[in-house]
Amino acid sequence: MSLIYRVNMTDLSVRAESPPAEYAERGGRALTSALLAAEVPPTCHPLAAENKLVIAPGILTGTGAPCSGRLSVGAKSPLTGGIKESNSGGMGALALSALGIQAVVLEGKPRDDTWYRLVVNADGLRIEPADGLAGLGNYDAVARLREEFGEKIVCLGIGPAGEMACAAASVAVTDIEGRPTRHAGRGGMGAVMGSKRVKAMVVDPTGARRPQPADPDRFKAGAKQFQASLNGHPLTSQTLPTYGTNILANVINEAGAYPTRNFRVGQFEGAEAISGERQHDVILKRGGKIEHACHRGCTIRCSRIYHDQNGQFVTKGPEYETIWAHGADCGIDDLDAIAQMDRMDDDLGLDTIEIGATLAVAMEAGVIPFGDAQAALGLLREVQRRTPLGRLVASGAAVLGKAYGVVRIPTVKGQAMPAYDPRAIKGIGVTYATSTMGADHTAGYAVTANVLGVGGRVDPLCPEGQVDLSRNLQIATAAVDAMGLCLFVAFAVLDDEHALPAICQMVSGVHGREFTGDDFLALGKATLAHERRFNAAAGFTAADDRLPGFFHQEPLPPHDAVFDVPDAELDQVFNFVR
Amino acid sequence: MPRIRVNLYASLRRYGGGSPTVEMDIAPGTTVGQLLDELRIPSGETRILFVNHRAAAPDHTLTGGERVAVFPAIGGG
Numbered sequence: 170m171s172l173i174y175r176v177n178m179t180d181l182s183v184r185a186e187s188p189p190a191e192y193a194e195r196g197g198r199a200l201t202s203a204l205l206a207a208e209v210p211p212t213c214h215p216l217a218a219e220n221k222l223v224i225a226p227g228i229l230t231g232t233g234a235p236c237s238g239r240l241s242v243g244a245k246s247p248l249t250g251g252i253k254e255s256n257s258g259g260m261g262a263l264a265l266s267a268l269g270i271q272a273v274v275l276e277g278k279p280r281d282d283t284w285y286r287l288v289v290n291a292d293g294l295r296i297e298p299a300d301g302l303a304g305l306g307n308y309d310a311v312a313r314l315r316e317e318f319g320e321k322i323v324c325l326g327i328g329p330a331g332e333m334a335c336a337a338a339s340v341a342v343t344d345i346e347g348r349p350t351r352h353a354g355r356g357g358m359g360a361v362m363g364s365k366r367v368k369a370m371v372v373d374p375t376g377a378r379r380p381q382p383a384d385p386d387r388f389k390a391g392a393k394q395f396q397a398s399l400n401g402h403p404l405t406s407q408t409l410p411t412y413g414t415n416i417l418a419n420v421i422n423e424a425g426a427y428p429t430r431n432f433r434v435g436q437f438e439g440a441e442a443i444s445g446e447r448q449h450d451v452i453l454k455r456g457g458k459i460e461h462a463c464h465r466g467c468t469i470r471c472s473r474i475y476h477d478q479n480g481q482f483v484t485k486g487p488e489y490e491t492i493w494a495h496g497a498d499c500g501i502d503d504l505d506a507i508a509q510m511d512r513m514d515d516d517l518g519l520d521t522i523e524i525g526a527t528l529a530v531a532m533e534a535g536v537i538p539f540g541d542a543q544a545a546l547g548l549l550r551e552v553q554r555r556t557p558l559g560r561l562v563a564s565g566a567a568v569l570g571k572a573y574g575v576v577r578i579p580t581v582k583g584q585a586m587p588a589y590d591p592r593a594i595k596g597i598g599v600t601y602a603t604s605t606m607g608a609d610h611t612a613g614y615a616v617t618a619n620v621l622g623v624g625g626r627v628d629p630l631c632p633e634g635q636v637d638l639s640r641n642l643q644i645a646t647a648a649v650d651a652m653g654l655c656l657f658v659a660f661a662v663l664d665d666e667h668a669l670p671a672i673c674q675m676v677s678g679v680h681g682r683e684f685t686g687d688d689f690l691a692l693g694k695a696t697l698a699h700e701r702r703f704n705a706a707a708g709f710t711a712a713d714d715r716l717p718g719f720f721h722q723e724p725l726p727p728h729d730a731v732f733d734v735p736d737a738e739l740d741q742v743f744n745f746v747r
Numbered sequence: 748m749p750r751i752r753v754n755l756y757a758s759l760r761r762y763g764g765g766s767p768t769v770e771m772d773i774a775p776g777t778t779v780g781q782l783l784d785e786l787r788i789p790s791g792e793t794r795i796l797f798v799n800h801r802a803a804a805p806d807h808t809l810t811g812g813e814r815v816a817v818f819p820a821i822g823g824g
C-alpha cells in the first residue's frame with residue numbers, strides 16, 4: 170500500500186500522496202478514524218464541505234491472507250453525529266489494494282448540483298460527470314457502468330437514499346458476481362458520499378500488481394497457521410458456510426433475546442419460519458447457493474444467494490440482522506417478503522438494520538400494522554418515490570419515531586439496535602451503550618461469551634462481568650477492523666490460541682518488522698482513543714453512553730429482565746482513554 | 748414418566764429423524780447429558796444447551812415438563 174488519493178470535490182482536483190509517517194502502517198478502521206480525528210472538525214455538519222469520506226482497505230487486504238478483503242468507510246456520521254467506521258464486504262477493498270491504494274479521501278463539495286463519478290484504474294483517479302446515472306437504483310447504475318467499463322470493474326455507489334442525503338443511506342459495494350449486494354450500511358455513509366455529489370466510484374484493477382509482503386516467508390507461515398485455525402473451528406469451517414449468519418435466529422430466540430415487535434418481547438412465534446435452517450432448505454430447493462463468498466479469498470463463505478419460487482435471483486443472503494430487522498422486529502414471518510425488502514434496501518442504498526428497525530417503529534406508531542409485509546414494502550416504495558414519508562423512513566428509527574411521537578425507540582446515539590435485546594444479553598447492551606459508533610453489535614460482540622459459549626462464558630442475565638467483556642472485545646474488534654479481516658475470524662481467534670499469533674505473524678511479514686500481540690491491542694486502543702476524543706469534541710458526554718429508558722423500566726419476557734448494568738460501570742469501559 | 752420436549756437445531760436436526768422437535772419420556776433425575784446420549788448425539792457436537800431458555804450444563808437434572816434446546820457451535824451476526 171502506498172498511495173492516498175485526495176479527491177477535492179470543491180475544485181474537482183485529485184492529488185495522489187504517499188502516506189505521511191503517522192498513517193504509513195495503518196489501514197481499515199485504524200486509518201479512517203485516525204485521519205478523521207486529525208482532519209475533520211468534530212463539530213462540523215456531517216453534510217458540509219468540511220466533512221471527509223475516507224475509504225480504506227485493511228492492512229492485510231490484498232496480501233492473500235484469508236478473509237481479509239473487508240473495506241472500511243469512515244466519516245462524521247449524519248445518523249449519530251459522531252465518528253463512524255462502516256465496514257463492508259464485497260470486492261471493493263481488494264480492487265483498491267490491488268492498485269496500491271491505501272485510501273481514497275473525498276473532501277469538499279461542489280458548488281453546483283452536478284453529479285459526478287470517480288474512475289480509478291492503473292493510470293490514476295479521475296473525476297467525471299455522472300451523466301445518466303443520477304436517479305438510478307444501485308442495480309441499474311451498476312448494470313450501466315459494467316456495460317461501459319466491462320465486467321472486471323468493482324463499483325461503489327449510492328442509491329436514491331444517498332442522493333437525498335438521508336441518514337440511513339449506505340454505500341453499496343459490488344460482490345464477486347458484480348451485484349451491489351454488499352454495503353457499508355451503518356451510519357449514513359451514503360449520505361456523506363451524496364453530499365459530495367459522488368454517485369459512484371468505478372474501480373478497474375486491470376493491470377494492477379498485487380502488493381508483495383516485505384517478508385514473504387514470514388507472511389506465508391502466518392497465513393498457513395491462520396487458515397488452519399479457521400479450518401479447525403466448527404463455526405468457521407462448518408456452521409457458517411452451511412447455514413450462514415441466520416443460523417443465529419433460533420439460538421437467540423431460545424435465549425429469549427430475539428427482539429420482537431419493536432423490542433416488546435424476546436421471542437418470536439414465527440422464528441422457525443425465518444430461521445437459518447429453513448432458509449438453508451429453501452435456498453437449496455430453489456437452486457440458490459450456500460457456501461458463497463462475498464469477496465475472493467474468503468474461506469468461511471457465510472454468504473448465500475437467494476432465489477424466488479421460480480428459481481430467479483432475488484438477493485444475497487439475506488443476513489441474520491436483515492432477516493430479524495424486517496422479520497421478527499416487524500412481526501413478519503415471510504422469508505420471501507423479507508428477501509424482497511432486502512433487495513429493495515440494496516437497490517435504494519439503505520442500511521438494512523436501520524431500515525428494519527425504522528419499519529418496526531413505524532408499526533409502533535401505527536403508520537402501518539405489525540406483521541404486514543405488503544405495507545412494509547409500501548413504505549420502501551415511498552423512499553423510491555422520494556415522498557416526505559419516504560424521506561422519514563430513510564432517515565432512520567430515531568427521526569421517524571420522533572416525528573410520530575414514539576417513546577419506544579431502540580437507538581443509541583441515534584443509531585438503531587441490531588438483533589439482540591440488551592436486557593437478555595447484557596454484554597451486548599454494554600457495547601450498544603458505550604460504542605463510539607452508536608448501537609452496533611459488531612463493535613464488541615459480547616454475544617460470544619454471553620450466549621454462544623465462544624471465548625468463555627459470562628451469564629447473559631447478570632450485570633457482573635459485562636463491562637470487562639465488552640471492553641476487551643471492543644479493543645480487539647477495532648484491531649480486527651484495521652486488518653481488513655472479516656469479524657467472523659474472531660470466533661476462531663477467541664477459541665484458538667494460535668490464531669492471534671498467526672495474524673501478528675502475517676502483519677510482521679507485510680511490514681517486514683515485528684508486530685506482536687501487544688501491538689495488536691495497542692492498535693485497537695489507539696483507534697478507540699481517536700474515536701472517543703472525536704466524539705467528546707463533537708459534544709458527546711457520559712449521558713450519551715446510555716440505553717433508552719424503557720430498557721431499564723420494561724421487563725422483557727420470557728426472563729422479565731431489565732438492563733441493570735450500573736451507569737458508573739458503563740463509564741469504565743473506556744478507562745484506558747485519557 | 749415425565750415428558751420432555753427437546754428442540755434440535757442446525758446440524759443436530761439429523762438426530763431427531765428429520766424433525767426439529769423430539770418428545771421423550773424420561774425417568775425422574777435424568778440429566779441433560781443422559782438425554783443427549785439417548786438421542787445418540789456425540790458430546791463433541793454440542794456446544795450450547797438451554798433448559799427453559801437458560802444456559803445449562805450436561806449435568807443439569809431434569810424433573811419433567813422442561814423445554815430443552817441443543818445447538819452445535821453457532822455464530823454469525
Ligand code: SF4
Nearest residue numbers: 463467469471472655
Ligand atoms: S465470512 Fe461471510 S461476511 Fe465474512 S468475508 Fe466471508 S462471506 Fe463475507
